[in-house]
Structures are given as C-alpha cells and as structure tokens.
Amino acid sequence: MSEIKNIGVFTSGGDAPGMNAAIRAVVRTALYHDLQVTGIRRGYEGMINGEYEPMNRKSVSNIIQRGGTILKSARSEEFKTPEGRKLAYYQLKKHKVDALVAIGGDGTFTGARLLGEEYGIPVIGLPGTIDNDLIGTDYTIGYDTAINTVINAVDKIRDTAESHDRLFIVEVMGRDSGLIALRTGVASGAEVVLIPESSEDLPALLHRLEHGRKDKSSRIVMVAEGDREGGAFEIGNIVKEKFPQIDTRVSILGHIQRGGKPTCMDRVLASQVGFAAVEALKAGRKGEMAGIINGEITFTPFDQACKKNSHKLDANMVKLVEILSL
Ligand code: ATP
Secondary structure, eight states: OOOOOEEEEEEOSSOOTTHHHHHHHHHHHHHHTTOEEEEESSHHHHHHHTOEEEEOGGGGTTOTTOOSOTTOOOOOSGGGSHHHHHHHHHHHHHTTOOEEEEEEOHHHHHHHHHHHHHHOOOEEEEEBOTTOOOTTOSSOBTHHHHHHHHHHHHHHHHHHHHHTTEEEEEEESOSSOOHHHHHHHHHTTOSEEEOTTOSSHHHHHHHHHHHSOSOOSOEEEEEETTOTTOSHHHHHHHHHHHOTTSEEEEEEOGGGGGOSOOOHHHHHHHHHHHHHHHHHHHTTOOSEEEEEETTEEEEEEHHHHTSOOOTTSOHHHHHHHHHHTO
16 A cells, blocks of 8 residues: 555647546545545646645536536647656655546657656556547547547538538548447448548549449548548648549547537536546555546556557448448
C-alpha cells in the first residue's frame, strides 16, 4: 500500500466529452477514501505555471452532463523539455501533490510516462480523446459522443442531399485514423468511406460513380481529415472534374465533433475508469492507463497504450459500407 495523500488531476490535449465525468469520478472516489484532491488547470502548462486548486465534493457538482473540461486543457511545448518537466515537478512538490491522474491521449501519456520515470511520481492515465486511437481500451472517453454528433449532422445533410439530388462529401476528424469515418459511414449509410489506412478507397469511389447505380438521388461519402488523397475539398475537386454532371458539395464538420453533452456510454465509461484510477493509485499501481476491454477494467503500460494501432480498424467494415450501399 502506498502513502498517497494528495492526488492531482488534470486534462490535457484535445478536449473530449466525458472528461468532466472522469474528473468527477476521480474527485469523489478520492474523497471517499479521505484523500485530498488538487485540480491542475490547463494540463501540463498549468502544472508548470502553478495553476493548482484544491477540489471538494462541490467542485464537481452538476458537471457529469457537461461537455469540455472544467479544468481546461492546453498543449505545452515546455513540458516536452527536461527543464519544463523539472519545473512541473517542483510545482507538484510545492503543492504537496504526490500522485496524478492524467486524462488525455497518447501525447499526454508520453509526458506522464517521462514524469513518472524521471521523478518517481505515480501516474495513472484515463483515455480521454475522441479519436479512440489508444490500445488498452475498447473505447476512449468522448468517442461515442463524437460519433453520435457526426451521425446527427449527416442525417441533416442527407435531407438536403435528397431534396436536391446531391452528392455530399463529409469530412470528419481523424488525422491518423479512420475509426470515426468508418463507424459513422456505416451508421449513416455512406456510399464509400475514405480513410488514411487505405489507398484503394478513392479509386473505389470513382469506380462506383462511373459504373454503379445511376438512380440514386442522394449520396454520402465520408472522408477522414487525414486521408492520403487529401481532405474533403481535394476529393470534391477530383469528383467534380471527373463527373461534372453530379451536383457535388463538401461539408467539413470540424469542431462540432468535440463538443456537446456526453452520451450515457461516455459518462459511464468515464465514471468507471475514474474510480478505477484512484483505486489503482491506492493499490500502488503507476505508469499505466486504465481502460475497459470486454467489460473488464484493464491496465496498460503507457508505452503500450500509445502505440499506433490499426488493429481497431475492422477491414470487414469497409466491405460492409460498400455492400450495404449497393
Ligand atoms: P489528443 O489525442 O486529443 O490529441 P493528446 O494527449 O495526444 O490528445 P497532445 O497535444 O499530443 O494531445 O499532447 C498533450 C500534451 O502532452 C502536449 O502538449 C505536451 O505537453 C505533452 N506531450 C506530448 N508529447 C510529449 C512528449 N514526447 N514528451 C513530453 N510531453 C509530451
């Protein structure tokens, strides 16, 4: 058993719906165990600059349903340097924080691993990113809300696509991963999904438009922002040039995908892993991310959790999109 007395909690990297539910779970579980909790604002930036505030039961009242993060998030170049991490360590000592819960994505965990290795501070990570691109959890906090935001938006786009017999190319988030595009493509009945993991999807789209059914009144093509052939505008220009007879429009969903009330699934996931993180720190665990795989709480070392994963992308889903939109 460890001698932890004061747990620091912070959110870092891109914000994700459900981060507040995770903060709430960490704070309430720590207080349940008579531990102190310190909120660190603006991620590693605030950790270095001394933005610390004690948290109590009331600090996390009425936030489980709110998107964004009450602790705010930031990206910190300074923390990437050994000097920056040294400053962070001094601040943690000054505020008597002796363990951390880091809520973020792979960059956040890389920083957390270094801080743990260099200064021996126990850190447990929570997967807070809409990208679902971490190993060691079936889903990340924010992913379910983001994909539901996308399908709600695409449903609306389809109304206008159908009314005007248009083809819409819809760009969704995913710099390195097509997970959001593929899942929402299946759920919105997309014609083709273009993702960074595939180089065959653009030829497949062009082939479909050339040889496929001509009686379709509306068509949706989902594109991940990091697609190899470019984003939705580039794809749109290629389609417009080759098929001037098709009324083609582009829609970039952008930041609306990060916002909004977290879904039930994200709130429950965040609550479960937030609780597990505090229990884990109390039990002496460190340097790991708490996730859920097949309904079981699972701990994965930070360096494993951060590995770029294409394993979550189910190739059968690409085929599914194609067949179901024939
Ligand atoms: P998202 O998946 O939403 O982008 P993320 O946690 O991956 O979340 P990043 O911006 O990559 O977001 O990382 C968050 C912060 O973690 C960075 O601003 C930086 O302070 C820290 N960080 C990232 N990479 C490193 C690194 N190699 N060494 C030390 N700290 C790092």
